[in-house]
Amino acid sequence: MADPRRTAKRGGAHTSTNRRIPVDAAPDDDGEMKPAPETAESDENVEGETEEINGELSELEEKSELEKEQLQDRILRLQAEFDNYRKRQIREFKRLCSQGKKELIEELLTVLDNYNRAEQLLDEGDHPLKEIAEGLIRTSGQLSDILKQEGLHSLDVKVNDSFDPNYHEAILAEEVADLDRDIILEVFQKGYMLGDELLRPARVKVGKPLDHSSVSDNE
Numbered sequence: 001m002a003d004p005r006r007t008a009k010r011g012g013a014h015t016s017t018n019r020r021i022p023v024d025a026a027p028d029d030d031g032e033m034k035p036a037p038e039t040a041e042s043d044e045n046v047e048g049e050t051e052e053i054n055g056e057l058s059e060l061e062e063k064s065e066l067e068k069e070q071l072q073d074r075i076l077r078l079q080a081e082f083d084n085y086r087k088r089q090i091r092e093f094k095r096l097c098s099q100g101k102k103e104l105i106e107e108l109l110t111v112l113d114n115y116n117r118a119e120q121l122l123d124e125g126d127h128p129l130k131e132i133a134e135g136l137i138r139t140s141g142q143l144s145d146i147l148k149q150e151g152l153h154s155l156d157v158k159v160n161d162s163f164d165p166n167y168h169e170a171i172l173a174e175e176v177a178d179l180d181r182d183i184i185l186e187v188f189q190k191g192y193m194l195g196d197e198l199l200r201p202a203r204v205k206v207g208k209p210l211d212h213s214s215v216s217d218n219e
Contacts, residue, residue: 107146114139155191157202159184167191169201176207183207 118136121127155167163170163182171188184204192201 010052104146104150108143111139111143111146114142151195152199153193155193155202157184157187157191159202161185163204163206167198167201168206169203170206171203172205174205174207175210177210179209181209 026074092191112134118132118139121135121166144205157168161184163184168184168191172186176183183206185207186205188205189203192199
């Protein structure tokens with residue numbers, strides 16, 4: 001028969017084996033379990049690190065706002081500088097145009113002076129008309145030279161040249177036999193180019209191939 005006392009001891013030893021006290025907890029005076037000092041310190045460390053991270057985030061947000069304001073100020077300064085540059089360029093362009101116009105007018109004044117002299121000679125009536133006409137022709141050549149310096153040149157258009165609507169303006173048209181294309185029959189007014197740009201087309205009379213269908217209908 002087993003000894004009850006031994007059984008009680010074995011049972012008590014078994015019971016004490018199943019009861020475990022957490023390493024990070026200890027009973028207080030009332031018998032309740034409380035966190036160990038190491039756990040409390042780790043909680044304080046987490047709170048401290050959290051506050052530090054939040055502080056750093058706030059600093060980053062403030063820094064981001066500051067950089068944003070600085071960038072906006074820089075953009076506004078660049079826009080103002082570009083606007084001032086554009087205004088200076090416009091003023092300089094107008095000045096150059098005005099200066100170029102002034103120089104051209106000064107050259108044209110010499111031509112106008114020559115025409116005024118011709119009018120004066122005609123009013124006086126003491127000079128031969130042939131001499132006055134020759135003076136006007138020379139003045140016309142002087143005017144042509146001035147305009148050539150500015151990039152003006154006349155279109156080379158002759159009778160029997162092919163009609164080109166890009167450079168010629170048809171004032172009159174006439175059907176002509178034995179033609180296979182439109183040609184120029186007469187030049188009424190010269191055309192001019194200013195540099196590579198058409199300033200005025202030549203005004204011409206155009207000869208067109210005879211429409212044989214209309215001729216046979218009339219017959």
